[in-house]
Amino acid sequence: xxxxxTSGQRTPRRNRRRPRWPAVLPFFLFLAVCFGIPAGxxxxxxxxxxxxxxxxxxxxxxxxxxxxxxxxxxxxTGSVRLSLxxxxxxxxxxTLTGQAVVAxxxxxxxxxxxxxxxxxxxxxxxxxxxxxxxxxxxxGVVTRMFDLQRTGFSLYSFTGLVLAxxxxxxxxxxxxxxxxxxxxxxxxxxxxxxxGATRGQFWRHIGIPVLMPSLLGGAVLMFGTxxxxxxxxxxxxxxxxxxxxxxxxxxxxxNVLVGQxxxxxxxxxxxxxxxxxxxxxQIPLQRRSxxxxx
Amino acid sequence: xxxxxxxHAVQGLAALYFLVPIGASFWFTVDDPVEGxxxxxxxxxxxxxxLTTSLTLSIGLGLATVALGLLLMVPTMVAVAxxxxxxxxxxxxxxxxxxVVPPIALVAGVSTVLSWDQDLADxxxxxxxxxxxxxxxxxxxxxxxxxxxxxxxxxxLDAGLRAIDLRTLVEASRSLGASRTQTLRQVVVxxxxxxxxxxxxxxxxxxLGEFTVxxxxxxxxxxxxxxxxxxxxxxxxxxxxxxxxxxxxxLLLVLTTLAGGRTSPRYESQKNQSQKNQSxxxxxxxNQRNSTS
Numbered sequence: 358x359x360x361x362x363t364s365g366q367r368t369p370r371r372n373r374r375r376p377r378w379p380a381v382l383p384f385f386l387f388l389a390v391c392f393g394i395p396a397g398x399x400x401x402x403x404x405x406x407x408x409x410x411x412x413x414x415x416x417x418x419x420x421x422x423x424x425x426x427x428x429x430x431x432x433x434t435g436s437v438r439l440s441l442x443x444x445x446x447x448x449x450x451x452t453l454t455g456q457a458v459v460a461x462x463x464x465x466x467x468x469x470x471x472x473x474x475x476x477x478x479x480x481x482x483x484x485x486x487x488x489x490x491x492x493x494x495x496x497g498v499v500t501r502m503f504d505l506q507r508t509g510f511s512l513y514s515f516t517g518l519v520l521a522x523x524x525x526x527x528x529x530x531x532x533x534x535x536x537x538x539x540x541x542x543x544x545x546x547x548x549x550x551x552x553g554a555t556r557g558q559f560w561r562h563i564g565i566p567v568l569m570p571s572l573l574g575g576a577v578l579m580f581g582t583x584x585x586x587x588x589x590x591x592x593x594x595x596x597x598x599x600x601x602x603x604x605x606x607x608x609x610x611x612n613v614l615v616g617q618x619x620x621x622x623x624x625x626x627x628x629x630x631x632x633x634x635x636x637x638x639q640i641p642l643q644r645r646s647x648x649x650x651x
Numbered sequence: 652x653x654x655x656x657x658x659h660a661v662q663g664l665a666a667l668y669f670l671v672p673i674g675a676s677f678w679f680t681v682d683d684p685v686e687g688x689x690x691x692x693x694x695x696x697x698x699x700x701x702l703t704t705s706l707t708l709s710i711g712l713g714l715a716t717v718a719l720g721l722l723l724m725v726p727t728m729v730a731v732a733x734x735x736x737x738x739x740x741x742x743x744x745x746x747x748x749x750x751v752v753p754p755i756a757l758v759a760g761v762s763t764v765l766s767w768d769q770d771l772a773d774x775x776x777x778x779x780x781x782x783x784x785x786x787x788x789x790x791x792x793x794x795x796x797x798x799x800x801x802x803x804x805x806x807x808l809d810a811g812l813r814a815i816d817l818r819t820l821v822e823a824s825r826s827l828g829a830s831r832t833q834t835l836r837q838v839v840v841x842x843x844x845x846x847x848x849x850x851x852x853x854x855x856x857x858x859l860g861e862f863t864v865x866x867x868x869x870x871x872x873x874x875x876x877x878x879x880x881x882x883x884x885x886x887x888x889x890x891x892x893x894x895x896x897x898x899x900x901x902l903l904l905v906l907t908t909l910a911g912g913r914t915s916p917r918y919e920s921q922k923n924q925s926q927k928n929q930s931x932x933x934x935x936x937x938n939q940r941n942s943t944s
Contacts, residue, residue, distance in 0.1 A: 380730035381738060384723050386799075388745055395760030398751060402763055421830045454665060472903065477669060479899045483862045484892035487881070488672045491679035491889045498675035498682070524672065540825055553876045587754030588862035592878055602755045602863075609762055609867050618763060625756030632751045 399629075402622035421625035429620075432599040433627060436584060439499070439515065439600065443522045444579035448572060450531025451536075451579075458531070458540045471535070481525040486592035511544045513594045521582050522594060529582065530575050537571035558597035577639045581632060601628060670798020673896070681892045692890040702891060705876035711788060712872060713858035716796040717851045723797070724804045725847070729839055733821060734814050746805035751800050758864045761795055765868070789870045796861065800854035807853065844909070852906040857900050 403424075406417040423429065458470045463482050480488075492499050493512045500506060509519060541564055549559040565572075587602035601624055608621035680692040696702065724746075731738050749757070768780040783791040820842060824834040840847065862874040871879070873895065881888040 362658070377730055377734040381727045381735065381742070384727040385743070385745075387723055387797070388748075391797050392748065392752075392757075395757060397760075399756065399760035402760075407885050425756055457661060461658075472907075474667070475903050476896070479856050479860065480896055482860045483878050484860065484895045487877070487889045487892040488676040492672045492675035498678050499671065505694055528669075565723050581750065585755070587753070587755045588874070592862075592881075602753065605755050605759055606863070606867055618766070621759045622763060625753075625759040628756050632753065632836070636751055650762050 363451075365394070383512035399622045399625050405619055407619060419598075420619045423620055424623040426626055428599065429604060429624060430639070432601040432604045433624075435515075435599040436601040436628075437631065439522075439598075440583040441628040442582045443519045443526060443583045444576050445616060446519065447523055447526035447530045447556045447579045447583075448576040451575070452528045452568075453535050454527065454574060455531045455534045455538050459535070470531065474531045477528040478525055478532060481586065483592045485521060486589045487525060489517070489524070489593060493517070493520070513597050515598055517589055518594060518598055521589055522586065526579050529592060530579060533575045533578060534568075534571060537568055541567060561585075574639050577635055580635055584628070584632065663760065672887040673893075676889050676893060680886050680893065692884075692886040696884070696887040696890050697894070699887070701876050702873075702887075703881065705871055705873045708788070708871070710791055711858050712796065715793045716800055716858050717854050719793060719797045720800045720804050720854055721847060721851065724801070724808055724850075725840065725843070726835065728805070728808050728812060729817070729835065732817055735826035743805065745808075746801045748801075750802050754799060754861075754863045755867070757795065757798065758867045761791065761864075762867060765791065784868075786870070789868070792865060792870060792872070795864050796858050799861075799864075800850075800857060803853040803857070804850040807846045807850030808843065811843045811849075813844045848906060848909045852902050856902055859898060860895060868911075887941075 403420055404416050405414050406419045407414040425433070452472075458467050461467070489497075489512060491497055493505065493510075494500065495506070495512075496510070500510075500512075512520075514535065545563055546559055549563055556564070585602070587606065590598065590600050591603050591606060596607065605621045605628075606618050608624070611617060614615050654869060675845060681688050681690055683689045731742050755843075765780065765784065771777045771780065783789070783794075817839065820838055821834055824838040825831075829837070860874055861872070862878065865872050866875045866878070873891070877888050877891045877895075880891075
């Protein structure tokens with residue numbers, strides 16, 4: 358104890374245990390205000406029923422049941438179907454592209470592909486929709502060149518949307534899956550080959566099982582991206598393909614009916630629930646893939 | 652030989668799929684049925700007032716978003732990495748939350764909150780709501796975009812923090828007499844430069860292309876303007892789409908140059924490997940520290 362005074366020069370720094378939480382306070386405050394309040398409002402609003410005549414509101418499930426029936430149910434299943442389909446295609450095609458890049462072992466090709474993927478993965482939303490309208494729309498360059506109208510092809514359809522979504526999802530998948538593909542060691546292939554396994558057997562019994570968690574993780578990412586995507590579909594197809602994101606924005610922009618807003622909130626809540634369900638698959642997967650590819 | 656051919660076929664198809672829409676869009680903007688090839692969409696269009704105002708607004712919003720995001724995330728993540736390991740999972744989880752809430756759902760909540768302003772007419776909050784929705788520079792968009800950019804910033808900064816020995820750096824700096832803010836500004840941030848630049852560029856690209864939130868809240872940044880002119884001047888809107896592709900390409904170029912260039916894949920994988928080892932060491936070190944305290 359007597360030393361405290363003699364080493365008085367040092368004690369302030371040692372003993373001054375300043376609380377550390379002020380450094381993280383702005384972050385929590387910001388999230389609470391800018392994310393917590395809107396998200397809370399959304400959840401509350403989804404369960405609030407406003408009487409159009411009196412303007413009085415009470416809690417109830419009317420909005421939620423409305424958002425899960427009729428046209429809105431079609432929109433929800435349409436979104437899920439589109440996301441599942443495009444996520445599956447993007448996962449397969451992105452992995453094949455990534456593997457082609459890894460297998461070629463040419464640094465120049467790899468650099469070029471990674472750079473291109475970086476740009477193309479961000480080429481989504483309205484600009485992407487315009488590029489596809491200019492290419493395959495009614496007066497698009499390719500449509501006119503090959504007279505695609507006669508074949509019955511329409512860009513403003515489910516197929517058209519998948520085609521457009523894949524344009525940014527495949528590059529995204531390539532970027533996401535490249536590290537995992539790099540993790541598949543050539544030594545494993547050599548070991549398998551020296552044990553007499555064919556290339557097909559190697560991938561079936563070693564490659565794919567090891568990659569599986571990363572692939573599923575990528576597929577979840579793809580699903581989420583496609584499910585949340587709104588601008589491309591809104592600009593390209595308007596509301597000709599029933600999608601929940603477009604129904605929400607219509608309900609928000611229309612705001613003619615009282616309570617329509619709450620219906621938009623209920624639909625938003627549905628989206629969050631589905632996204633949560635799908636994302637929750639990813640967390641245990643990441644742990645598993647880290648064991649092999651870490 | 653057969654394998655080689657199939658690989659070439661795949662590469663060819665991929666090139667076709669990814670190049671044709673860009674080529675066709677460009678052709679769409681310069682092809683005039685009467686006069687042949689004209690560049691009016693670029694020369695006159697780029698000078699149009701709507702384009703300049705909306706693009707300036709988008710860039711301003713982007714820079715403000717990046718600034719706010721970094722101001723929030725860098726001190727938080729450094730403090731958590733140094734002193735508050737228990738908050739780590741919480742910060743990670745909270746930063747990733749915006750991934751679960753799609754932009755359209757987030758803006759549904761935001762627009763409902765903003766619609767309360769009539770009820771708040773007599774309170775000081777009303778003024779705040781008016782400032783947030785100022786048409787010249789809608790701060791509300793900066794706030795929403797910052798929320799949306801948190802996952803990018805978190806991932807990028809987390810990777811950056813794992814790659815450096817933060818504790819030693821900070822202890823060295825502090826023992827040489829630097830203050831906390833000096834240490835953060837002159838030691839930590841320069842060492843995190845690739846991560847900071849990476850997160851910033853991704854957020855900036857996101858804001859420049861964002862359409863959903865701005866259009867629901869009826870503001871008019873670049874992407875919304877692009878859609879609005881589509882009916883009257885389809886060529887101009889496609890030309891603007893080409894411009895936005897060029898901008899994101901330029902941003903990526905800036906990113907690779909500023910982040911100090913990753914050279915060969917082998918170097919990259921070695922670096923990743925050492926980073927992983929390091930993070931594993933940090934992890935085990937942290938666990939020990941936790942168990943002893």
